[in-house]
Amino acid sequence: MSEHIIDAHALHATAQYKQFSDLADKVVFITGAGSGIGRAMADAFAANGAHLALLDINAEALERARAELHLTFPQIEVDCHVASIVDQVAVEAATAAVHAHFGRIDVLLNNAGISANRPTLELPAEQWRRAIDVNLNGVFYCAQAVASRMVAQGSGVILNTASMYGTVAAPERAAYCASKAAVVMLTKVLAIEWAPQGLRVNALAPGYVRTALVEELVRAGRMDLEALQRRTPARRLGEPHEIATLALFLASEHAAFINGQAVVADGGWSAYSYI
Template identity: 80%
Template structure:
């Protein structure tokens, strides 16, 4: 089995990310207030960099205080003068979520974009899936997404505009064995996205979902290390013959949050290197 490259220094490469997005026109995002959950690592951390490149003001939430503080320090070092508010909280706590969003609104005066990114993986044979594991996946991936969307939307509807991007998964659109809790929770996020999109569009909101395939993060590295993921088989199965990069998902979020995507609403945008299109086994 091949080893996935170490992501401790590759997870976020601010200079590579800047090179990726600097030629794209997302100037309408400058000054926007962007609330990101799961912002301490992985895709959420890449999102923070991507929106920072484009002059956004950031409110970052994560359950890991150490990662969150590191993210804030690195962002402020890379882009001096950037406004960054942080809060340590669990998205499964609806009261903590409401307090965090209220604090961001108090600091910045509004909430323009919610990147509803926090979530967990759950890869276990279904007959061995404990009830506690099932509840944990649903509580974080689905309930947490709902609490954050509801809290942010209260502010967005009052101001007459806003964008919510829920991080789902390609496994919210296609099935796989030993992922009953994960697939179910992410499929529910896709349907939640559609419901909120049609309900809140008349109030000036857009709600879409990002549905990444396999993206190289510390989480995928851990799955390979513990033998829960066969890296060689995974690459062979992916038409692009590689994993996705966190900045590629972050750049997709930039587009969907921008005015360039003003007529895209209620969609789950899959970015999986062709995985779900490839039906040959």
């Protein structure tokens, strides 16, 4: 718990310096909020005084996040919901509960997703379907459910988490690249369709980020950290709080004229054509 608290205090200083004061008292709905980038997003928006609705499939991670957030940011409200984003009925129920609780939803951080890395000739159909179901269908279900409330209130921001691998390709990631590229195009469609109703829709496209999942893959020998760092022009992985800070900017009034974009944060990976 202490690690999150220390990170939150550091992020609080950064957020205050960047002056995202327009996010104070906004209602921010975050999917995949129990860990990784979603958890960092919760810290970031809480640091700016936003009230949080957190959704995750992991009930234990959600309760841990709620306790840590209350301890660090006692002035904000944290509402938690356990659900899978691939269950459209559960997504609608959670969205309705969040809206009933707060009376509005100002920002959706459509963050939940899964990785998929396997040679294409060995890729089982069920793993292909799972990647598409979570990374694309789940994003659509959440966006549709929340946007119906945002349209009624005449304002809102949706940030879909795509990936740099939604803009460039890599071997053995057919399902992941396809699903994340689809999120980028879905984002563009929703942005142009919903802009007249006062909504903005953008995508975050992170590169390799140092999360607990990545560290576990490195320890298990399934990911070569040194090779990834050498391949990245910045010579390091990203940090969750860096993606969260980008989300702060895109959700704020500072980004009021940015719509329908996939904003890549990958340390230069996709700009560098050398493999």
